Amino acid sequence: MGLKDKVIIVTGAGTGIGKACTMEAARRGAKVAVVDMNPGSTEQSAEDIKAIGAECIPVVADISLEQDTARMAKAVRDHFKRIDILVNNAGLWGVLSRKPIDQMPVEEWDRVMAVNLRGTFLAIKAVYPIMREQKYGKIINIASTTAFFGSPFLLHYVTSKAGIIGLTRSVAREVGEYGICVNAVAPGFTLTDGSLSNTGQERANQLATQTILKRVALPQDIVGTILFLAGPESDFMTGQTLVVDGGMVLH
Secondary structure, three states: OOOOOOOOEEOOEEEEHHHHHHHHHHOOEEEEEEOOOOOHHHHHHEEEEEOOOOOOEEEOOOOOOHHHHHHHHHHHHHHHHOOOOOEEEEOOOOOOOOOOOHHHHHHHHHHHHHHHHHHHHHHHHHHHHHHHHOEEEEEEOOOOOOOOOOOOOOHHHHHHHHHHHHHHHHHHHHHHHOEEEEEEEEEEEEOOOOHHHHOHHHHHHHHOOOOOOOOOHHHHHHHHHHHHHHOOHHOOOOEEEEEOOOOOOOO
């Protein structure tokens, strides 16, 4: 799908959707930067990619910190000489607990916003000058279907993902003249360790019955759409949010 020799950064690439995305991008010929704040999972993901013969570098970074995202962009450009694609996948989800609004600590709200929303902004900010200079780039932000139908007791998470949709639209309008496309993918419930930790198997089974396809997504179900937006087939798409949830949200 046109990813041969393209340089792709995937944040939150140590597990789940992020790791599945890096592996499939590598299989399609991309040069991959694996970014995660966990050194162990970052190194393991990089080794897995190298094992299939692809070029890869690991970058340990906390995307909520501007100095880390700046270092990330510099490390990737120094190594590969360019940055073609950024997938903003990193986010807080599995570790969150459900709380009513009057019991949600402000500190927890702020941390979710710092990672999910500010982190996406900072990663875009870091790669943008490089993509602008190239007159080319693909930025794919990971939102969530919760932003469309709302999920009680997860106000910080839902709000952060709704913010990503607005950020995607605004950035797309700002950078389009430089040949940079900015889109978002909004997955429904996806079966990962983090999702099961947050939701539990019983709730996952209930969510499966609410989709048209009568199952929940696996990480590989989301990756195809991400890489479609990363490739040349989507060169005339920007500012869009594609829902990938088995038909739970229809809009």
